[in-house]
């Protein structure tokens with residue numbers, strides 16, 4: 001059997017085999033098999049070898065033996081004729097039979113090698129484990145081949161002796177390792193025939209003629225025609241050897257490689273990538289293609305599915321019966337997991353930061369921004385207690401003493417870094433929901449209260465907004481407008497991905513306004529639970545539909561879903577209860593009526609039974625109602641408690657803020673807040689943000705309030721605040737608030753002129769309305785409001801309704817908004833007042849940012865979420881209608 005030297009890398013160390021006589025060598029690679037890439041594939045090499053003629057093998061072996069012997073002897077220049085008879089060395093380009101093992105090419109990692117080159121030069125690639133290759137290489141080395149010539153079974157004693165001598169001499173000179181290949185050597189020797197006899201003769205000469213004779217004999221043996229033709233090019237032959245013309249003298253080493261021949265092109269299909277490309281599970285390189293095919297078909301039926309080889313594990317999963325093979329699984333939560341295909345949204349122009357449009361820029365500049373300062377130590381690292389954090393101000397070099405590395409309150413800077421520093425942007429992407437249009441999902445995890453993405457877009461004025469609504473978005477069903485700051489609106493029709501975030505009544509995110517380098521900015525933050533990979537991001541829009549027409553059905557599917565995008569309709573629970581009771585009564589009446597109508601006796605068992613059933617049902621209904629009432633009372637109580645807690649936090653925060661440089665405006669706000677406690681606290685932007693954005697949690701949270709007892713640091717303002725608010729907080733709802741009338745102009749002016757970025761245009765209009773609302777009109781307005789069955793303050797007044805309510809405030813901008821509610825709240829004797837108060841105390845629990853703050857008043861800091869409805873112009877349009 002022939003042996004091949006398999007070089008792992010280059011052709012220089014590979015063995016080329018050829019058929020001497022015909023000058024056409026046999027390919028080292030099997031013409032039909034797939035390139036071997038595993039242990040089993042070695043067989044394919046060997047199976048090839050089996051096809052080779054034994055003569056070639058023996059000649060090759062013999063020639064190598066002789067070549068070795070010659071090499072050991074003093075080199076003698078060969079006659080020119082001999083050189084010629086051995087044939088010319090093949091051109092490099094023609095050495096297609098050179099076999100190489102190139103892992104890089106096999107695995108497809110040799111990316112810099114041009115395909116053209118590969119196709120041309122690496123067609124005959126032998127594969128197999130390096131170990132096997134090296135073993136084969138070693139076994140077929142000339143030294144080894146000497147050892148296989150041990151003449152055990154040679155009949156001719158002379159021949160045997162010669163071979164023995166030669167082998168012994170070789171062993172003495174070289175290696176102590178002997179491979180027992182005697183049988184093969186025997187076969188070689190027998191096949192050589194004449195050549196072997198010649199060797200024997202020369203051996204005799206060697207034996208009896210000493211060293212000189214030996215050399216001479218070997219030279220002559222080498223020139224024997226049979227052996228000459230059987231010589232193969234040695235693996236040692238360098239591919240860079242210079243060409244020699246026929247007849248030109250060449251040295252012995254060159255002769256070794258001159259036997260390389262171009263062979264017929266193999267018909268293999270070569271792998272282009274990966275070790276397993278082109279292979280089948282049932283592939284057997286020793287078989288022909290048709291046999292392999294047949295085997296594959298046979299194996300199909302009885303394939304063992306237990307522990308397939310790793311390379312076939314995927315195949316097993318894919319080819320199996322989906323019902324038995326596939327199962328749902330969830331990736332580990334922290335696995336980065338984007339959607340397989342990016343969702344494309346038509347007409348969405350991405351903006352990464354706010355852009356001022358038209359007059360917005362000038363207006364913006366005119367507004368003076370508040371400032372905040374923190375004095376955190378390095379140890380504190382601007383953590384939970386950082387004043388800036390509490391106030392939703394981002395720390396920077398101007399308001400924080402710490403370096404960016406030490407400071408933990410730079411979320412927007414962090415966001416910028418995140419977007420720059422990784423390939424997957426912010427870690428969120430657009431997704432398609434079943435029934436809510438597009439949405440946004442996380443493709444990574446987010447920590448609780450970690451910033452996720454900024455809500456940015458075009459910042460436009462109110463007028464511009466109205467204009468756009470009338471002209472551009474006239475036919476749109478979905479708007480991406482959010483009241484922002486300083487009477488501005490963010491229109492994210494061109495904006496960041498945050499515009500696609502849907503509403504949920506149990507959201508996992510919050511939309512919060514922060515002040516960054518003196519500028520207000522909105523961003524989506526993770527909620528208290530954090531976000532898992534793959535979760536859809538949602539926040540509570542607190543959507544204000546302004547009119548029933550605009551009420552949208554909520555499809556968030558959560559347990560506590562309010563049913564609509566916006567606050568839960570107040571009358572809903574009442575209606576539910578009364579309808580339940582009415583229904584029960586009706587049923588009872590029906591039952592009794594039917595009994596009345598029947599001919600049964602007055603005290604018949606049937607009637608008695610029905611009567612007891614009816615009373616049981618009635619009792620049940622009453623109990624249910626009572627339970628419901630108790631539950632709602634409890635909820636209100638809890639909400640009130642929570643509000644009180646929040647107020648207390650705020651108070652403590654105020655204590656901490658003694659060192660804060662407060663602007664005169666803020667001082668006024670705080671004073672007012674302290675005077676009026678909770679309801680007015682809501683009108684302080686900073687306080688509002690703190691209230692709205694903080695939900696009770698024991699875990700440290702971004703911007704959460706944390707009390708610090710540093711009484712010595714109490715500022716005058718804070719002290720006043722505390723003393724004023726102490727004891728008043730809970731009693732406040734009992735005291736009817738003074739409506740905001742011109743009688744109290746300074747207050748109104750203060751608040752409306754507050755530079756708070758949370759002042760909404762709606763709130764300003766509300767203030768104007770309040771100012772113009774005289775006491776005489778209170779009752780009319782109250783009546784109007786209480787008469788309505790709408791969940792919200794009705795704003796699509798018909799002309800009749802308007803006539804009935806002459807005091808309906810029109811701010812000239814046509815924006816009916818929820819701020820009206822606060823006006824009603826102030827009316828003494830309002831039957832809905834207590835409920836409204838209850839609701840108002842609930843308000844701070846709502847998430848901030850998006851959505852309209854229903855309880856907002858003039859100077860209110862809530863953001864108005866206008867997305868999805870034509871809120872911006874509806875009021876106007878309605879008025880026009």
Ligand SMILES: C[S@@+](CC[C@H](N)C(=O)[O-])C[C@H]1O[C@@H](n2cnc3c(N)ncnc32)[C@H](O)[C@@H]1O
Nearest residue numbers: 436437438500501502503553554555556867868
């Ligand atoms: C700002 S857009 C949000 C992205 C929107 N889904 C889209 O496809 O562009 C707000 C609109 O989304 C829809 N939406 C958001 N949350 C919803 C919810 N929970 N239930 C029903 N519709 C919702 C409403 O139509 C709403 O007007």
